[in-house]
Amino acid sequence: VENCYSAMDIEIKNTGTDDKSWPKGAGGLIGLYSNDNTNSKVSNSAAVNGKVAAIGQKEKAGRVIGEIYGDGRSASIKNNYALASMEYGASATGTANDIKARPDTGSANDKDGAPKTLNDVKSVETWKALGFREEGTQWDFSSIPTDGYPKFKFE
Numbered sequence: 001v002e003n004c005y006s007a008m009d010i011e012i013k014n015t016g017t018d019d020k021s022w023p024k025g026a027g028g029l030i031g032l033y034s035n036d037n038t039n040s041k042v043s044n045s046a047a048v049n050g051k052v053a054a055i056g057q058k059e060k061a062g063r064v065i066g067e068i069y070g071d072g073r074s075a076s077i078k079n080n081y082a083l084a085s086m087e088y089g090a091s092a093t094g095t096a097n098d099i100k101a102r103p104d105t106g107s108a109n110d111k112d113g114a115p116k117t118l119n120d121v122k123s124v125e126t127w128k129a130l131g132f133r134e135e136g137t138q139w140d141f142s143s144i145p146t147d148g149y150p151k152f153k154f155e
Contacts, residue, residue: 001029003131005046005149012066014056025066026054026090027111028082033065041076044131047113048121048149052088053099061090061099062111079130082106082113083121083148121148 012026025031028047034040047064054060060067063082084103091098106112120126124144132150134141139150 001042001045003044004029005048007048007147007149009051010049011051011053011055012059014054014059024069025060025062026052026088027062027064027066028052028086028088028113029064029080031066032069033067033077033111034069041078042080043076043078044080046081046083046116046121046127046130046149047086048083049086049088050083051099052086054090056092059090059092061088063088063106063115064113065111068111077109077111079108080113081108081116081121081126081130084115084117118148122146 006028010026010028012031028049029045030042033042042065052061052063054066063086064080085101087099087101089099103115106115108114116126122145124141127144127150132139138153140153141150143149143151
């Protein structure tokens with residue numbers, strides 16, 4: 001996953017009672033990321049979702065990636081952003097105390113991404129720093145100042 005973003009609310013519910021019940025994680029971009037494959041990567045992307053919630057036993061949640069599965073040696077998670085005001089978390093019961101904004105957590109190279117304010121997200125420079133380009137590409141930047149993300153050009 002590279003040069004992608006998600007802006008919709010995400011909520012998963014697991015009604016299973018054991019470790020093998022699916023789903024395993026909720027993330028702004030990816031629910032379950034297996035880093036056992038050396039070719040897999042998540043980079044230069046943004047999770048600008050308002051909410052990411054995982055409800056059920058043993059669920060995981062993150063702003064960019066919900067759960068990382070594997071030994072961690074080959075993880076390639078680089079230069080990702082997330083909306084700092086995003087409410088996210090995992091809860092066995094869905095209580096609001098577990099699903100809340102944590103604006104001071106995360107970094108560009110972990111499952112929560114570097115926190116960015118709404119003003120940051122509404123800046124063209126933020127998207128350019130992720131490698132998004134308007135000239136000669138499918139991205140239209142005119143919506144960034146109002147919506148907070150580029151739009152896909154349809155021809």
